Amino acid sequence: MENMERPGSVPQILIVDDVDANLMILENIILEMGYTPRCAASAGEATKLIAESLPQLILLDVFMPEMDGYEFCERLKENPITRDIPIIFISAADSSEDKVRGFKLGAVDYIGKPFEVTEVTMRVKNHLKIYEMQQELELSNRRLHSVISSQARRIEEEQKNILYALATLTEGKDTDTRFHLDNVAYNCRLLAQSLQFSPEFSEEVSESFIDTIGVASRLHDIGKIQTPCNILAKPGPLEQKEMEIVKRHVEQGAAILERIYDSTPENSFLPMAIEIARYHHARWDGTGYPERLCRKDIPLSARITIVVDIFDTLLGERCYKKAYSKEESLKIIEEGSGTFFDPEIVDVFLKVQKQLHHEEG
Template sequence: MNRQKTIMIVDDTEMNIDILVEALNEEYELIVAINGLEALELIEEQKPDLILLDIMMPEMDGYEVLKKLKKNQNLETIPVILLSAITDSDSKNKGFSLGAVDYVTKPFEIVEVKARVKTQLRLEEARLILESQNIILEEKVKERTQLIERTNSAAIYCLAALAETRDPETGEHIKRTQEYIRELALELRKNEKYKDILTDEYIELLYKSAPLHDIGKVGVKDSILLKPGKLTAEEFDEMKKHTTYGEESLMVGIKELGEESFLTLAKEIALTHHEKWDGSGYPMGLSKEEIPISGRLMALSDVYDALISKRVYKEAFTHDEAKNIILESRGTHFDPDIVDAFIKREGKFIEIMERFKGC
């Protein structure tokens, strides 16, 4: 059963109050105030569904009451119908400009008052329903967005797991490099050159996409991928192709999802993370800013992790040994700005290395 609506009548004339009470008391709960100050006190306590507000009152007129209502976030949406014997257009316009929803002139026509009250209550009820529906819709959009984000993340890890099945060392590598690249990006954006590129959204996407940097390894022969010794020149040429294999496989998804999808950045990382600052890298021999910032960030993250990790063909280097190699490669293999960011975040790198050591 619907709750009975509550109407507040604010008027300093007893006869007007009696007329309105008689007209409305059968259908609505009524609250009566004989001046503006009393009205404001009662409104705070009982919050009516609609207010019938006289304009010409002593101490505080209806305009002032209306102003105070509209400044209060808890009360500003209560519809207010102004009551007045003043019929000039300026007075009406002033009331509407302050937020009144209607204007009824005295002496009252009871039928008109009832009709206008009913109309405004229905409009307010419709507004509340719409507001509720909008809240529900916003929540559904939020849930949908979260589902898409979870789906994207799941898709990334499913794809990354393919590389992990081919190379048992990849699982730990994925987790660490994902953390490294975020730390580097957070530090690098303090540099004026990168603050507009490395936004929160970009860094989060970088973090999510990073696990796919070696996805192309699924196309490399086991005899090369898992070889315990040093690769021959021919074998190394084949190993290099994992960058283009990664690009090609991710392009399949991009064609379905579009260039704006999360896979676009993943493809960029997969293709360019073995490029070098001096142009001696692969597969395209890009140099300096020709290399996307994502590829430059992954290059250092990838090499650092390879250095501190034990492989079948080498022992793990210490952090200091890896750090010295990276410093020696500043301006040749690595972007100098990114090496500087690494030095500032080396404590975080050590922490990540320790945290995921037993993954």
């Protein structure tokens, strides 16, 4: 059924009755009211007229051949295009049971036959006014929702830009990691897209998940903004005390993002960003930090980021290590499958490794 715009602003009233005399009387009443009548002798004819142009109100007889008014009303109310059109039953069957049945099916009123012209006129006017007000309210709500959604998107975009700037500042503490965040974001999205085709992950990895991880994974190390530069830039291995300070960045990063999320709970990417920030140093066998989570207790977003983050770190030169070749890095990832990394994610990662992106500063 096609929802066609009615021409002009004059309301169209659909009259459905198999008795010609009733059609003529009701048609004249509607014309006298200044509205446009459209007449049908059956539910089938009425359906064709509705497909051409939606009426603003329907006057519907109950007893008709082929399909009675009750069944036709029920079908109209089941259709999302026609369910809001007000229906007034006009019938000789005007017992309490008949009226209750009509109202239960979604009719707005019930006029008994023989009907009075004044009664039909007043009830049609009243229900048209109510329908018009409902349509105006719905339009206002849609406009309001559009404005609110636009504002929410703008706020989220501004938050994203600020957080990216913070994350870039963190990255800037180590001159060897200039493109690390871009690499991680790109490869997390690519890996998530690939996992979508695996039966093991198809239900959890939606298009929304893919879009979100491309944003959220970029913030995985945002907590390092609170880590002293002399520790991050130290050549060679860290002392135990220094390592404990570095480990704090996962909780510090999650805390930064949680504070922002508390003020804007409608944000779409922060919940995943918090997961990744907190758990991107977890390990499949439970030997990671901060909470020694293991296996699938580690959120999927973090399990993806763990593989991608370490792979990109292996490929790049750091103040504490040389750069590994791609072959060496892939071998390390493969050897870590089932201990450091989710083995099913590693299997997919190795299949798409030729598509992975790495740019070094």
